Amino acid sequence: MTPFGAKMRALRRERGISQKDMARALGVSAAYLSALEHGHRGAPNWAFVQKVIGYFNIIWDEAEELENLVWSSDPRVVIDTAGLPPEATRLANLLSRNIRQMDEATVRALLALVEAKIKP
Template sequence: MTPFARRVRELRQAQGVSQKDMATALGVTPAYLSALEHGRRSPPNWAMVQKIIGYFNVIWDEADDLQRLAELSHPRVVVDTAGLPERATAIANLLARNIADLDEKELTRLYETLSAILNDRRREEP
């Protein structure tokens, strides 16, 4: 399941709405919505995210959060390290070979570490 899928499912269940009813309201098939909620589909495009935001009547930060989660939720990621340093290729391959074996605690630690490094880097940029 992707972060976006988890959040959409949480919103739908909190409002007591079935996948079928939500799919009808959004103009998609229940099969599409099910695949989206299970992380078996690429994240929806901007227009579909906006429909979902409107459907749940979320505003401001929550709407921004849904859009951000959609951008972070592609279930089949390809990392192109061509032309990057050797270490980048090694890291990408190490993660690809081992990600399925990491537990939730390890994934959280890895995510938080990488996020902190990238956030520090953004703050240092002019």
Template sequence: MTPLGAKLRKMRADRGIALKDMAKALNVSSAYLSALEHGKRGKPTWFMVQRIIAYFNVIWDEAEEIQRLAEISDPRITIDTAGLPPQATELTNRLAAEIANLAPEDMTALKDEIIRRALRKKA
């Protein structure tokens, strides 16, 4: 499941909306919406994200969160390390090989550490 998929599923559950009803309102198939929630489809288009925001009738912070989650919800990411130090290639290959073996809390810790270090470098 992607971050966007988890958010959509929670929003539907909180509002008591069936997947088939939301799919019909968005003019997409239930299969597509299910695949989007489960991370079996790539990130949705900007237009689809806007339709989702309108469907849930959210504004401001929640709309921005949905857009942010859509941006980070591509389940099949490619990382180009050409021209970067050898450590970048090793890091991405190790992550690709081991990500399925990591516990969710370890993934969160690694993600937070990468963000922390990236922000430190920008400052």
């Protein structure tokens, strides 16, 4: 599941809306919504995100949060380490090979560590 898919699912469930009803309203298939929610589709485009925001009638911070989640929701990530130190390439490859074996606590700890290093 991607961050965008998890948020969209939470919004839908909070409001008691089925995938089928939401899909019909947005002009997509229920299978597409299911794939988005489960992380089997790439990040949606800007126009689709705007439809979702309008559908749920969300504004300001919550709309911005949903838009920002798209940028961290591509389930097929490619990391270009060309020109970076060898350790960066090693890290990218270790994550690529081992992330499926990591438990949720480990993933959260690594995410917190990386986010702490990139925030101003």
